[in-house]
Amino acid sequence: MTYQGVIDRYCHHIELPPNSARITLLEGNTPLIPMPHLGRQLGCDLYVKFEGLNPTGSFKDRGMTVAVSEAAGRKVSSVICASTGNTAASAAAPAARAGLRAIVLIPEGKVASGKLAGAIAYGAEVIQVQGSFDAALSLVLEITQKKPIALVNSINPFRLEGQKTAAFEICDEFGKAPDWLCLPVGNAGNITSYWLGFRQYDRGNPRLLGVQAEGAAPLVLGHPVDSPETIATAIRIGKPARGEQALEAVRESRGKIISVSDREILEAQKILAAEGVWVEPASSAGLAGLVAQIQGGSSEYRNCRVVVVCTGHGMKDPSVITDRFVAKVIPAEYEALRSLLI
Ligand SMILES: *Cc1c(COP(=O)(O)O)cnc(C)c1O
DSSP: OOOOOHHHHTGGGOOOOTTOOOOOOOOOOOOEEEOHHHHHHHTSEEEEEEGGGSTTSBTHHHHHHHHHHHHHHTTOSEEEEEOSSHHHHHHHHHHHHHTOEEEEEEETTOSOHHHHHHHHHTTOEEEEESSOHHHHHHHHHHHHHHSSOEEOSTTSHHHHHHHTHHHHHHHHHHSSOOSEEEEEOSSSHHHHHHHHHHHHHTSOOOEEEEEEETTBOHHHHTSOOSSOOOSOGGGOOSSOTTHHHHHHHHHHTTOEEEEEOHHHHHHHHHHHHTTTOOBOGGGGHHHHHHHHHHHTTOOTTTTOEEEEEEOBBGGGOTHHHHTTOOOOOOOSOHHHHHHHHO
16 A cells, blocks of 8 residues: 555545645554553453554644645745644645745743754744743734734644545444544644544544543633643643534534543643553543543443543654653663662
8 A cells, every 4th residue: 555645545544735736745644552451450341443553643743744735736935833732743844845934932041842843853943932832822923913924733624624534434434433532732733623624524423532631621620720730741721712513513422521630631741652552641641630530430431432542642742751761870880780689
């Protein structure tokens, strides 16, 4: 099989203007990893959709190939986004290939090092904003209303067109939709896209378990959060752009939106890594939510086929791991090694 990006693979299911460019890094086609050991413990048929294996390390590459292809097709010269980090890298990489200027606004000091490095490496103009992600997004909205710069945050409908291909892939692999889909919710573009994708593809619908971090849970609380705080920086968002649609999707699916603590998020990150899947903290929120539900006594997941979406790779946020780690140091002598190990 030759590799295809999501636009070529699902061209009949994606709305894209005919004059669009085709800017791709062969994103998508990510593995649906069986988790038999953990599934047995939790009492369900469990899989991880590992979206961290996209070209820049997060699921956002799916939407961005479509948004940047559309922007390049109408001959804009610049794209811009606000980002907690992954959007920046996902925009910058295809923009570089398309020869577009990429401008990214990030909350000052709140972006994980692997993400910042990616955006810089791909040649984006990185601007730190003295404020939250939500403040950065407001600035981006204002400038794109006034200047001919293409907005590539997930308010851009072409982002959703690309992101919904993850739902198509899951249905193609199983032949039908799973019973449950568990995933983190930040700006709520991803959960909205999955729901659009499952509905459109017509192979059944999963129930959605959307999971926010306790300190950034506007959709659970029912109101915006002024200063969102969580170790899961990718979902540190207080005013989700697609919040209403996300709630609607969850309602329609007979699903739930819940929140989990940072401690539960880090514990879920550890559980996944113990099975060989290292994800960034936000990405383990889906599993953290599932575990919290089951440990809280819910039997709704029992014997169900459950897909946990792991949205970004662990290498995006290495300091979450290394800051809590103290290396053992020994002299370069055999005896020192032997006495340490045995
Ligand atoms: C962007 C992002 C999310 C949140 O997705 P939304 O579409 O904003 O809800 C979750 N995890 C990771 C790793 C992300 O980059």
